[in-house]
Amino acid sequence: MATTATVTIASDIYSGFSGISKTMTLTKAGTLNDIEETTGFSRRRIASTDQIDLVVMADLQVETADSKAAKVYIKNIGDGKGNIDKSVFVAIGLGTIGSAGTTADYQEISNLYGGDWMMIPLTGIDATGDIQAKAETDDLVVLEYVVFFEA
């Protein structure tokens, strides 16, 4: 059972750039054995600027192995009705809920603008490894996401 992800990046910023294309097979830490656990594909509607837990590691039905192999894919699909504003974002970070700004318990990673996607590794550690989301405005935004992890 395999999970693969292929990224393709094209750009005309610099004429000498010939693009990036890379495929990875998601494996368990330090091995060639395939990752076997997933949350399945999910979506979350956000209609306020409150910081929310998008993924709580301790709440997953199968506990993640700490500091092993885990990946998350998240996409901001706009309002979920086909309307995507690329100037509006949801801040994505890791850490404990309610920790404002960048503190020892929270690190903002990025602003995920309308239509943008991200795929990053995770520690899977309870609390400090939880995925947080905070919308810029109270307009409806829908995030789609899936976590693949090692138990």
Added chain:
Amino acid sequence: MATTTAAVTLTSDLLSDNMSVTTSTTCMKAGTNADGLDQMDMGYIELASGTQKNLIDATALGVGKANKVYICNESTDETYYIAIMIDGMAIGHLYAGDWMFLPWDANDEAADIEVLAHTGTNKIGFACFHEGRTLLAVD
């Protein structure tokens, strides 16, 4: 307008019905719908085990912007990996052959993307698409 697109195809047979996701985004400057990122940095390094370094520095001109970052652990030994951190906080591990793609707003000048190599000398490829960064002054 410069145009940078990032696409991903994700497939998995972990569920009883196979999952396949394909999507693409055009990378815009922060807060815009029509002005694309227009600058980029790209590199390839080798990092010895136990060494922690800034891979991409957050600079004043890049703070709060819509930077997009690609990092790949190009090592081939499956036991090799690098820990990815932002401002010292662990994000996760990239094992040999793994890549990541993230929007990186560099929320302050300390929010550097850092890497710590484990097991052996890891080979790391990276690219940052951005709308400007503060250049080093002449020595």
